[in-house]
Amino acid sequence: MSSKQPQLGSLAIQAPSLTPKTVHVSPSTCHDVSVFKELMSQYRKLDDTINLRLNRATAQYRDRERRGLAGKGDVEEQACAQVWRELIANWSRRRELVDYCVGVVDQAMEEKQRSIQDAGDDASAQRKARGALYAEEVKRNQIRNELFVENIVRKRAFDAFRSRCRYFEPPQTDAEARKWWESSV
Template sequence: MRMNRNLAQFRDIDRHRSSRSGSPQLQDEACLHFWKELVANWENRTEIVNYCVDVVEATMETKRQALAGQDPKLDENRRTASSLYTDEVKRNQMRNELTVEAIIRQRSLDGVDSSSPRSLTHAPGTGGILRTPAASITCQCFLAYSPRQNITTHL
């Protein structure tokens, strides 16, 4: 879910709630919802890439076993060796995706951290989310841990 869509959804909820009672923690709810969705998307992408790497590695192992003890000059073995090289390239590309994911995560955390003021206070009951006392239209929260740590272990 995109951040602007998330904020619009919670703005609608706020309008509905405000007719009955005030909702001072709406910003916290929006931030928490946004982070949970973001982390879930990160985990799903990582799981998919790891699955693809595992499938390619299993295929490569089968091809290596087929080549073991065979004459490398036979046409069939040359095709298998060529296919094995192609699979290695695919595996490396997928592993590069994991590196790209790590960079995206770090930049996301840095972006939220840099947009948040230094006077943050802990918001109890928000699963480790920090918030500013003043609510604003931008999501000014970040996770209560060092960005260098693994995000999946904290939410």
Template sequence: MGVDEFDAETCSNLSYFKDLMKEYRKIDDNIMLRMNTTDTHSEASCKEFFKHLSDAYTRREKAVESCLKILDARLEKQQKIIDDDPYNSDIKNQIFVDETKRRMIANEYVVEDIVRERSLTVFKNKCRKFTIPEEFQRWLLLRR
């Protein structure tokens, strides 16, 4: 499933969402193996691997952003219902559930910081000839 395919159903099913994120993190989980099979003395090989790594970062970031937007829109609609009917317990319960899902999905940003830091440390140690592009470093700083 591509990031563009994230919908309300995907974002509402936390175990499915987490499974997708796990799938998207395979490159990071296997970084040592991948780096051991990459010619780390070749700047071109390191550049190609870095492209895959940064694409994975972007894909995961977009997935989290997409789900947060979907949940925010849903919570906004629910809040309007509560504003009109403050005693609607079904909607109050659903708001609680959706707020919990939103927090758990937003927590993926913390996980991302840890995963990126670990992967980039390995990458930098192995691909010493490759310089991480300035725009990517700025992008990372904006994420913190």
């Protein structure tokens, strides 16, 4: 398990903020499944609003072009590149969060397993430890189920992105972007 706790900012949630809020994820975040799922839901808003984000990015680059501040490439290409960068950054953060929480819960399960062994012949202590272990297993399964949800959310967002950005492909030089691209195709 990674001892580094992920810090997630609001830049990935719906729209960038001038004062991003940093969320300090701790083991208590992982152990409270409702808090964990709410955090995941917040970070999935970017995927849920992919078309809106593409519309806004396109309008932003069109305005820049009108003011003579055009960047490299056409408006659609720039908008697609910006949204793609936001998507993969968000996907990476969510993956980091899930991996961190799986590690936290796995460590708690190991501790519960040791407490069963330490209980020895004390039936009451063993029952209590097994109940705690079962609760941790349920928690771990709920957190791991988020990986399946992640796959569905990413596939849906990727399909929406591809329908709007038909000719976009991430640059060959961006290894992380290529990795996400190839895993989504």
